[in-house]
Amino acid sequence: MSATQTGPAGRMQIARGLTSLRERRGLTQTQVAALAGVSTTTVSRYEAWQDRARIRWATVKALADACDATSQERDALVAVAKSQADGWWVGNNAVPEWLDPLVSFEQHAAYEHVFANTVIPGLLQTREYALAIHQAREVRSPNESIERMVDARIQRQGILMRDPALHLWVVLDEAVLRRTVGNAEIMNRQLRHLHEAAESPNIDIQILPFDAGAHAAGAGHFVILGRDDEREPLNSMAVVYIEMRRRGVYLDDADDVGAYKLTFDYLRSQAADATTSSQLIAEVRQELPS
Secondary structure: OOEEOOOHHHHHHHHHHHHHHHHHHOOOHHHHHHHHOOOHHHHHHHHOOOOOOOEEHHHHHHHHHHOOOOHHHHHHHHHHHOOEOOEEEEEOOOOOHHHOHHHHHHHHOOEEEEEEOOOOOHHHOOHHHHHHHHHHHOOOOOHHHHHHHHHHHHHHHHHHHOOOOOEEEEEEEHHHHHOOOOOHHHHHHHHHHHHHHOOOOOEEEEEEOHHHOOOOOOOOOEEEEEEOOOOOHHHOEEEEEEEOOOEEEEEOOHHHHHHHHHHHHHHHHHOOOHHHHHHHHHHHHHHOOO
C-alpha cells in the first residue's frame, strides 16, 4: 500500500521538509501543485503536520521532485512516509542540517529529556569537547567536514536561549564525567561548563553514580522530545531519538514513547539530586591533573 499511518513526529518532519524545499525554490503551494499533478489542497495538507490523514509516499516523492530536491533529500522524506510504528531511520550524513529531524523536533518541543552514558550530550558540549568527540568518531573524514559537524552542533545549542526556553533535563552516568575526552584541560573546561549550565533555570542535570548499581536504561543513550498542549491537542508531540553511529532511529508510537518516559522517570529517581550532582561534578573536576 502507498498510504501509511505515519506518526505525528513523522508527519511533522515531512511537513517541515516539504515546506523548506518549496521555499528554497521560491514556489507557491499552487505552483508546486501544478508541477506535481496534485491539488493545492493536497500540498497545503502535507505541509500542515497536524493533519491526521494518511500520508502517501508517492505523493511525498512527487512534491519533493517538483521542488528539485536532491535524491538524498527526497529519499529521506519518502523513508519517513513509508514508516510504521516500529520507528524510522534517517542517515545523519545524507541530508542537510535543515532537514535533520532532531533540529525540527527541538524547535517545536517544550522539553528534552536525555540519558547519556558515554559522552556529554551535544546541547551541553563545549566546542573543543565536541571537536574531540568528532575527531575520534570521524577518523577518516577531512578536517573541513569535521568542522562543519561541530559548527552544526554548537548552533543547535541556541535552542536553549530561545523564548520560551526549552526545558532540558539530563541524567548522566558517572562514567561520562570520568572519561577524559581530548585531554585533561579540555575535560576540566567541559566540566566547568556543565556545572555552570546546571545553574540555568531551564536546565536540570543529575548524575547517576556508580553506587546506584544496575539501572533502568540498559539500552543506553536516548533522548525524549515532547510538547504537551491541552488547549491545542493537535500541537502536542512526543518522540524518542536513539542515536547510532551514522544514523538515528525515531520512535513516535505511543507505547514506545511511554516506555521510555517511564524509564527516564526511574532514572531520575535513582540519580543523585541536583545539589549532590553539582558537588560530584566539582569533585571530579578537582581530581583532574592541573
